[in-house]
Amino acid sequence: MDWSSVQLRSLVELRRRGTVTAVAAALGYTAGAISQQLGALERAAGVPLLRRVGRRVELTDAGLAFAGHAQQILDIEASATAALERSAGRVAGELQMALFATAAAEILPVMLARVARRHPDLVVRSRELVVDDVYDVVASGTADLAVGLEYPDVPIRRDPSLRVMPLHRERFSLAAPAGALPPGPVGLAATGPPLGWILPPEDTHYGLAIRTVCRRAGIEPALRHEVVDTAVSLALVEAGIGVSTVTDLMLRLRPSRFDVLPLVETFERHIVAVVRSSAEHRPNVAAVLRVLRELRLETVT
Structure with a gap:
């Protein structure tokens, strides 16, 4: 056949x-x-x-x-x-990579520059995706490597064909209109009316994760605007429309003027690298993974 x-x-x-x-x-x-x-x-x-x-x-x-x-x-x-590839002993050819938007903006440029210096014969081709899709493109073989997110409160279903490797842990804070809440750590229960929430849909991992944390704290977030784009969410907070959650990496997307308050509750996300188990030790994949592990300390923290 x-x-x-x-x-x-x-x-x-x-x-x-x-x-x-x-x-x-x-x-x-x-x-x-x-x-x-x-x-x-x-x-x-x-x-x-x-x-x-x-x-x-x-x-x-x-x-x-x-x-x-x-x-x-x-x-x-x-x-x-x-x-x-291992027998050839060279890092060369092409590698297909997928990233979510924030990683594409903050991690990709530095990573590409370092890979080019170390491995001039390796061409990295990247594709920006909705974060919930990066696991699928690796599983399907469309991408060799992806940078994605995982939320401990709603862990993704584990595909035995994939390896998910933590790169960095980020803790969420509350983004609130300037002066809307007292300074200092704030509990989610303090975000009730008249403040409303700006959130992604509940059928996204991020949207489900923040709702899970709120419900564990005993509140149902009063949704005002359902927004996928982080920069739009931050703009709405800045305009005094409502509150949202934010990490340091998300704050780099758009210079904004609003209050960033520590949350009493623990709400985290993990930036992860995703590869197929069968490809983890390919020279090209291993080379880029090494650079990503270095950048977690230099670029993301």
Whole structure:
């Protein structure tokens, strides 16, 4: 049987994500291209792997079984690639990297400069993503390495194919309009009316994490504005619209004039590096990981 890695990965991602559209977004193709890849794989396999249900396609029993083996094939291929790179003993070629916005702004420029000095034959290509998507692009093989976030209050589901390595821990403070609250540490219970909250949606890790911390403190945050972009949230706080939570790294995104008050409650996030377990020791990946571990002390703290 003759098939390609892209075809196998499309099948694995269809099992993971459920729709061709979602697979296309994850792998960086059009939906039509993914459909063609799946059709070619089905012809190569010689048995029906897909069935149409309304306007969607889903995997047949054979497709589900084959998807499990396809993942094993991709893992073996990744291990073989890592072995070849290690035997060559050089850091060269390309590395695909994904980062969330704050990391792209604050960490990426310094990291790229240091990698270029140490490893001039390595080209790092980066892609900024919504933070909740960085795990998926590594799992799918679209990125070799990602810088993401994890919230201890709502830990992500652990994928056995991924390694998640802590780089830095940040504690959240309360961002409040100037003079709205007394100076000094503040408890979340003091953020009730007339102050409202500016928060990301609850179906994001960050949005769920802050609501979890508030509920543990015995309050339900009075949502005024639902905002994903951190810079917009900070602008609204500065304008006196409401309160939000903020870390030192988030504060670097936009010079702002508002009060930053320590929280009585502990609310943290961890900046993490994410790689596939089979790729962790590839020379290219290991080289960039070393730089990231150095920058956690120099750039993020």
